[in-house]
């Protein structure tokens with residue numbers, strides 16, 4: 750059985766990845782959608798069912814919960830699928846000064862963005878073969894440290910570094926890794942991230958991208974086995990300024 754897995758599929762870019770994958774994947778039997786919000790996942794499954802292309806399986810799971818991840822590992826072991834695509838999209842960020850944020854908020858950010866993403870990659874990799882693709886959602890925030898977004902930017906710098914290193918390690922196996930680094934994208938993430946301890950600046954508001962476009966580029970870049978996916982000129986410019994590589 751060939752499957753694709755999308756974490757953070759109940760909202761924003763994860764939901765969009767699921768939609769676009771459901772249209773594109775012809776040799777995939779099932780798409781597994783993961784997030785905590787069961788209702789939103791089921792609504793999406795009904796929507797995608799109308800596409801009639803691929804079977805949708807919803808898995809309501811908190812991927813920061815060790816015991817639930819262990820259960821998920823068992824499911825993988827029992828079903829023994831071939832994972833053709835893993836999209837690690839679940840993530841969160843809280844904008845504002847580190848000293849104002851609660852211990853729970855900063856801990857949850859690191860648990861989800863760093864630990865859960867690493868664990869999901871570790872759990873899924875044994876089921877991937879030549880041609881399989883891993884898509885890691887980092888951010889333009891990974892390119893340089895960001896005051897007032899300190900923990901989030903650091904967590905995404907981890908995803909960036911981990912993803913690029915893993916791409917190199919896995920080259921021999923034919924499993925590709927694409928690190929996606931968007932600037933601001935119009936999703937519920939923005940409402941969760943801003944407003945509590947600070948506001949989004951005007952430049953970020955002006956460069957806000959649509960999730961459909963960021964995801965389309967990410968899937969194309971992953972198909973072409975590119976290790977980095979950066980949507981839009983503003984972000985490419987920031988990348989050039991900070992990394993000087995493009």
Ligand SMILES: NC(=O)c1ccc[n+]([C@@H]2O[C@H](COP(=O)([O-])OP(=O)(O)OC[C@H]3O[C@@H](n4cnc5c(N)ncnc54)[C@H](OP(=O)(O)O)[C@@H]3O)[C@@H](O)[C@H]2O)c1
Nearest residue numbers: 757759760761762784785786811812839840933934936938
């Ligand atoms: N939007 C942006 O401006 C932007 C820019 C750059 C990078 N990114 C990154 O892109 C990724 C997707 O962001 P988005 O904008 O689509 O955000 P979003 O709309 O807020 O979606 C976040 C997803 O993560 C899931 N999630 C949160 N905590 C979870 C947990 N403990 N276990 C399982 N799932 C969990 C949420 O589902 P439940 O709440 O149902 O669990 C939701 O599906 C994130 O990694 C984000 O950091 C976003």
